[in-house]
Structures are given as structure tokens and as C-alpha cells.
Amino acid sequence: MALKLYDLCGSNPDLRFSPYCWRTKLALAQKGLACETIPWRFTEREAVGRHGSDKVPVLLDGDRAVRESWDIAEYLEDSYPDRPSLFGGEGGRALARFVNAWADGVVMAGLVRLVISDIPALLDPTDRDYFIASREARFGTSLDRVTADREQAVGGFRDSLLPLRLVLRRQPFLHGAAPGYADAAVFGPFQWARVVSPFAVLAPDDAVHAWCERMLDAHGGIARAMPARAA
């Protein structure tokens, strides 16, 4: 049963930057599951629409389609129980939901305001028009204005990472001695920022920065194999 994943790409089909697809790819790698990725662009609605979705990730496992990164993680944990555990037990699964929600509401929401204006240049013309129009409608202003004060705003973002920083002073990964799905959930947004923008979202002496370096090397280094955006 071959696994396939619809994976967001830029005008360059090898450029893969979706934070949610990175969560799924790291989960697949932790489980040791091979998966073919299918490059997908924002405006290719039909390709994922036939699987009941309007966005990625969409995982195909034989005849079954699974949508949403969190649901995919639970699906992989339950369908491949003999593989390494993403959650480390039911307590870990319940709390990984919280970490995932924190990653969405604090990490991703904070990073968007630092890097989103760097994304349009990576997209092909059709996707670019869609992306700019939909995101400007969401923010109520131009993408350049969203990130215009990022040199000042980055301080507040770094402050918001305090809970992560405190834990990483005591253990190398959120999951403990080795990375688990909670690490993938938080790292996905950082990998997205790294791939789409040259802006330094973390100070180099931050414990969170050192953890990102460990995540880049985790699971055979699949995250590091995707180049960072050049300055």
C-alpha cells in the first residue's frame, strides 16, 4: 500500500514549504514510512477536491484519503502501531493536541507577521495572485505592511516562545530525549519560515534555535535537505 502526500510547492516544484505538510512528513519519517510526495499548488483545487479537501496536506493510503495534519498524525499512530510512537502513550496524545494548538496560535501566528511578504516571489503567477488577494483580505492590508515592522516585532515573537525555551533547557526535545509529534507540530512553522524567508526569526544563542538545528538533523535530516531561503 503505497503512501502518497499532496505537498505544497512553489513555482519550483522542489520547493516545499507548507508548515502543515512538514508536520506530516516528519511524522511519516519518525514512523519510518516511505511516502511519495505529489507537488501541489494553491490553485490546483481539483486535485485535492476529489479527496474532499481544499488544501494540503492530504495523505493517500491505498484507497483512503486523510486530511488535516493533526488527523493524519492520529491516523498514522493508530494505523501503524508497531512503528515508533508519535505520542508516547495516551497522555502524550492528549497533550500533543495542546502543543499543536499552541504551535498554531502562537508560533505560526507570530511567524506569519514576520515572513509572509517574502512568499509571493516564490510562487508561480496564478498562485501568486491568489495568495496575495486571499492573505491581504485576511489581514486587511498589504503583505509588505504586515511585515514592515518585523525588526521590532521579532522581539515580542521571541518572548512568546518562553514556555518552549524553559522546557528545552531541561530536555533536548519537547517529547523528551528524542523528538515526537509535538516537536514536529512546533517545528513545522519554523521550517516554513526558514524555507520562505531569509529573516532571522530566532537569535542564534536561543535554546529554541539549538532545538531547530536538532530538528533539522532529526529523522535522517529530511528537513535540512530542503534548502533555506538565501538572503
Add this chain to the structure above:
Amino acid sequence: MALKLYDLCGSNPDLRFSPYCWRTKLALAQKGLACETIPWRFTEREAVGRHGSDKVPVLLDGDRAVRESWDIAEYLEDSYPDRPSLFGGEGGRALARFVNAWADGVVMAGLVRLVISDIPALLDPTDRDYFIASREARFGTSLDRVTADREQAVGGFRDSLLPLRLVLRRQPFLHGAAPGYADAAVFGPFQWARVVSPFAVLAPDDAVHAWCERMLDAHGGIARAMPARAA
């Protein structure tokens, strides 16, 4: 082996409000462990100093003294493994650290700015002088000024609870179907605010408010047995 817990009290020795002691008392209750509490005031340094601490909680288990609410939780989990688990496995233990850090850095830090000026009236004169002097030094201003804008500031505090709110829409407790130590870690600060202040830190229609009500009833209702501060 009788368990004893030094537990912060007000001028009324029955008034118990430390958020960190509440974490420990909820953990003990979840484990089904009986524990005698010893009322303790901020300025009774000698009582805890002989156990190597300058604050509470301090748990005495026979000849052993355990300090710091997190370390006490790990001690209880490891020393009483046949009792209900606080963490639900190693993944849950690792991520409970993160929830605990978030509870300290976001929930407790946010609540302090809403309710701290209501505390001195609850303390006896010696403790009151110590408390005001030490906290004013920390904030660099009077406690009344810290909370002066709380009617406006409460909105930002409630917004900061989004990750918790998102999870509680999907499951009744952070730990899942039943409360675990992660719930105690986050609820401790809410119980503290409830006992020391009549200020409404949560809107009544908030999913976090409903969860607080469930936590008040959890483990035999030990949290609800402590009266809320009257308006």
C-alpha cells in the same frame, strides 16, 4: 508513612491560595493519597528552611522532603506507580512539562496582573508587609497600579488562552477524558485567582470557564470546597 504538605495560608489559616500548592493537592487527590496540610505563612522561613526551601509547597513523605510543585509531581508519579497516573506515560510526562511552563509563563503571569492587589487584605500584618514590599520591588510600582487597568487588560489575558480553549472544544480535559497533572498545572493559577479575588478573569461562556467548573468538581471537589473570594 504519613504525607504532610506545607501549604500557604492567609491570616485565616483555613484560607489556602497558593497556585503551586493547589497543583500538589490536586496531584495527591488524583493519586488517592491522604495528606495532612500544615498552614504556612510567607514569613515563616524557619519552618521550610529546615527542609532546604524558602517557599512552598514542601512535601514531607516520612523522612524525605520534596520541594517545587513540578518535582513533587514527578516524585509522586515515581514513588506511587500503582496509583492512577498523573502523566499517562512518558510522552505525557514530557509534554506536561511544557504545559506547566505555559501555565507559569502565560496563565500565572497574566493572572498576577489582574488580581495581585486583592491579596494583601487576606494576609496577616507581618506577611502583608513582606508581600507588598517584595512584589512592589518586582513590579517597580504599587500593586494597585499593577491591576489598575484590569478591566481593559482582561481581554488580552483571555486571548492568550486560545490554545487551551481550542483543545477544550475537542476534549473535556487537557489530559483527555479525565483530568491529569497538566490540568492541575493550569488550574492551580485559576484556583488561586478565584480564592484571592472577586475579579472575573474569565467570561462565563468561555470553554475555559466550563473546564474550571469541571476542575472544581474533580477529585471529590477538593478545589470547590475552598470558598471563592466574595465580591
